[in-house]
Amino acid sequence: MRITWLARHTMIMAVAATAVVQTVVHAAAPGETTGSSDRDPLCPAGFVLPSPVAHNRKDAPIEISADQAQINNPNLTTFSGEVKIQQADKQLQADLIHYDRGAQLFDAIGHVLYSNSGWYIEGDTAHLNLNTNSGVINTTHYSSRASGQRGEAQQITILEKNKLRMKDASFTSCPPGSNAWWLSAATITLDKNTHQGSAESVVLHVAGAPVLYLPYMRFPIGDERLTGLLYPGFATSQRHGTEYYLPFYWNIDPQYDMTLNPHFMSKRGWMLESEFRYLGEKSAGHFNLDVLPNDQTYGDKRQRVEWEHNGDLDAGWSTQVTYVEVSDTQYINDFTNSITTSSITHLDRRGTLAYNAPTFEFTLLAQDYQTISGAEPYKRLPQINLNSRRADKENTLNYNINSEIVRFDHLDPAMVIGSRLRLNPYISYPFSTDSGYFTPRISLYQVNYALKHLDPTLQPNIPSKTPSITVPVYSIDTGLYFERETQWGNIPLLHTLEPRLYYLYAPYKDQSTLPVFDTGLTTFNELTMFSENRFSGGDRVGDANQLAAAVSSRLYNANSGYELFAATVGELFYFKNRLVTLPGQNIDNLTQSSLFGTMALSPINTWRLRGDLQWNPHGGHIEVGNTRLQYLPGNDNIVNFDYRYRRELSGGGVCTDVVLINGVCNDAVRTYAASTIWRLNPQWRLFAAHQFDIENNHKLQNIFGIQYDSCCWALRLVGYEHFNTLTSTISNPLYDRAVYFSIELKGLSNFGRKGDIDTILRDGIYGYTN
Numbered sequence: 001m002r003i004t005w006l007a008r009h010t011m012i013m014a015v016a017a018t019a020v021v022q023t024v025v026h027a028a029a030p031g032e033t034t035g036s037s038d039r040d041p042l043c044p045a046g047f048v049l050p051s052p053v054a055h056n057r058k059d060a061p062i063e064i065s066a067d068q069a070q071i072n073n074p075n076l077t078t079f080s081g082e083v084k085i086q087q088a089d090k091q092l093q094a095d096l097i098h099y100d101r102g103a104q105l106f107d108a109i110g111h112v113l114y115s116n117s118g119w120y121i122e123g124d125t126a127h128l129n130l131n132t133n134s135g136v137i138n139t140t141h142y143s144s145r146a147s148g149q150r151g152e153a154q155q156i157t158i159l160e161k162n163k164l165r166m167k168d169a170s171f172t173s174c175p176p177g178s179n180a181w182w183l184s185a186a187t188i189t190l191d192k193n194t195h196q197g198s199a200e201s202v203v204l205h206v207a208g209a210p211v212l213y214l215p216y217m218r219f220p221i222g223d224e225r226l227t228g229l230l231y232p233g234f235a236t237s238q239r240h241g242t243e244y245y246l247p248f249y250w251n252i253d254p255q256y257d258m259t260l261n262p263h264f265m266s267k268r269g270w271m272l273e274s275e276f277r278y279l280g281e282k283s284a285g286h287f288n289l290d291v292l293p294n295d296q297t298y299g300d301k302r303q304r305v306e307w308e309h310n311g312d313l314d315a316g317w318s319t320q321v322t323y324v325e326v327s328d329t330q331y332i333n334d335f336t337n338s339i340t341t342s343s344i345t346h347l348d349r350r351g352t353l354a355y356n357a358p359t360f361e362f363t364l365l366a367q368d369y370q371t372i373s374g375a376e377p378y379k380r381l382p383q384i385n386l387n388s389r390r391a392d393k394e395n396t397l398n399y400n401i402n403s404e405i406v407r408f409d410h411l412d413p414a415m416v417i418g419s420r421l422r423l424n425p426y427i428s429y430p431f432s433t434d435s436g437y438f439t440p441r442i443s444l445y446q447v448n449y450a451l452k453h454l455d456p457t458l459q460p461n462i463p464s465k466t467p468s469i470t471v472p473v474y475s476i477d478t479g480l481y482f483e484r485e486t487q488w489g490n491i492p493l494l495h496t497l498e499p500r501l502y503y504l505y506a507p508y509k510d511q512s513t514l515p516v517f518d519t520g521l522t523t524f525n526e527l528t529m530f531s532e533n534r535f536s537g538g539d540r541v542g543d544a545n546q547l548a549a550a551v552s553s554r555l556y557n558a559n560s561g562y563e564l565f566a567a568t569v570g571e572l573f574y575f576k577n578r579l580v581t582l583p584g585q586n587i588d589n590l591t592q593s594s595l596f597g598t599m600a601l602s603p604i605n606t607w608r609l610r611g612d613l614q615w616n617p618h619g620g621h622i623e624v625g626n627t628r629l630q631y632l633p634g635n636d637n638i639v640n641f642d643y644r645y646r647r648e649l650s651g652g653g654v655c656t657d658v659v660l661i662n663g664v665c666n667d668a669v670r671t672y673a674a675s676t677i678w679r680l681n682p683q684w685r686l687f688a689a690h691q692f693d694i695e696n697n698h699k700l701q702n703i704f705g706i707q708y709d710s711c712c713w714a715l716r717l718v719g720y721e722h723f724n725t726l727t728s729t730i731s732n733p734l735y736d737r738a739v740y741f742s743i744e745l746k747g748l749s750n751f752g753r754k755g756d757i758d759t760i761l762r763d764g765i766y767g768y769t770n
Helices: 011-021 754-764
Strands: 002-005 061-068 067-071 076-087 090-100 107-116 119-129 134-144 150-160 165-172 181-190 198-208 209-220 233-239 241-245 248-253 256-265 269-279 283-295 300-310 315-324 346-356 361-373 379-388 399-410 417-430 431-433 436-452 468-480 482-488 491-506 544-557 561-574 594-601 608-617 620-634 637-644 670-680 684-693 698-709 711-723 735-744 747-750
Touching: 011 711, 076 165, 209 482, 431 468, 670 698, 698 754, 735 754
Parallel strands: 233 747
Antiparallel strands: 002 061, 061 076, 067 076, 076 090, 090 107, 107 119, 119 134, 134 150, 150 165, 165 181, 181 198, 198 209, 233 241, 233 735, 241 256, 248 256, 256 269, 269 283, 283 300, 300 315, 315 346, 346 361, 361 379, 379 399, 399 417, 417 436, 431 436, 436 468, 468 491, 482 491, 491 544, 544 561, 561 594, 594 608, 608 620, 620 637, 637 670, 670 684, 684 698, 698 711, 711 735, 735 747
């Protein structure tokens, strides 16, 4: 016959809970299933431990049940035979329990088991003292419901409240029956008061073999940061040789920290990489300084400085700073691992002070560049923008104004410099209904200059130091919405048709006597054909008498709203020649633009086809053609195929990343790329990517990698090569090659270059996520 006692006083459960929580921080019960969405799906399922629903330990009664109970004296009670003590979410079981109420001593003997909503611990015996908050638990197995981690300890000694020491302890995140890796330590001390833990004589075992010994190790408990060495990493590359690094983390303050990373490269020498981070109530940022005192390959000192800052001040004010500087023009190419970043031509340095109010916005900008390759751009020292921000409303008169004053400076004393004032007020009246819209708009562009360094021999076309222009611009934007219900088999569909017309008129004003500080001709596409000005920047206002015509159509699943198909075609029709040009450009006398079209097709969720095309009706040829076919069969699998084409531009153009070779722009583009992420089974994944330049007959980049993932450890190995845009020529393509390795011991740390691998895969495989 079972005996059940019910009590209102709090007994040893409070001390036991404190001890166990600190002992098994981030740990899991043998074979236990958590039911948590955070549990690794690769971990095996097992039995589920009971989870009591009451959590208010202070007021919850203590329930004691046992086969037998013997009261030896008023203070001493002995419970035996499957003894179970439960209070709220805590539970203690043993074969025999002696409880001394007067001394607050608690002894449990035989098959001791303690659990709560998060922790599970087994032991042979336990002896605890409530008055001193101390005690001992012997021969224990501990685990956690939430994290999938577990371990053993010969003895757990509770030193005081929230502080304990484990003797001859082990720790792993591998499931029961698997010890792919585990830590052993002579002693482990956990102190929740200081949020720190320490271990002595630590050995890391992998596949049963000891691979790393540390005489002493400290670590944070929970989310607290702790000063100390981080785990080492290594890689091998063609540019740097064999690489090793051993980061050191300095927890300066809750709002400040620093990481120092000594980085050894067998071909270059020692580099010190450092990052200082700060986080305040209204600001955050980081400062990086990387120094290579003597690059054995380059033959000189190399360094990089970077500062990123974002701040929110009071009453709508904000700040932003971006500053990057490198020691030489080859630094970016030598110390980046992406074909995109290695093709950077200018490093942006800017500081911004902004104010946002309900009816206007103010921005103060100072901007400079470090030129890696190409022409030196103008500096903005400073630029001030003041714009109204009244939201456009339908069926009423709207008016706003944009204004800018900017001072342009240049390193070359022969270049004209000066200030530019630009005003752009406009009014519009959008008539809108459910079936369409009609929006007339009038804008005015006023541009005034105050110039310096004018030299008639260098700038013969700029006769005045104070040139100016005033150009009115008129436009009408109108469109209709048509919808109809249809079906495809048994699938109900919604089909839309959206024609749009945009008429633009701007009279010709001679602007050949104006300087060119920041202006270029925009690339023709779906967006720019509906803009007021064909020039970017503020030094030119294009003359226009033209009509943009486009029509869009979409097809939706009427039940789910899923877009099955979308397409747009459009063209510009010119009613007069475009006389406003940039220096060196000819008058544009074409009567119509290229015909453009975009299309997105996804008849089922697993297939997506997207593309855009520009057709030149005068030459009868394709100017631009891009296509992407994507297959998404599920289970994290992705297959991509991309084709890019751009006909060589006779008048020059803006170079893309993959066609800037040795600082020289090659306008023609014809490339294809194939990439995939394929999961062979729950443990193994493959990564592969290939990009080829058809126009110049050489590969651009190759990626191949494998990943193994299990419940307690993961391995990634990636080989990478990419076209070196700085040192290559068309006839002699050169490549940078590297191999990156990363092994993660889940619940402990990651060894290797995990960040570099993520960057390579994210840039090289569309749709990749870690």
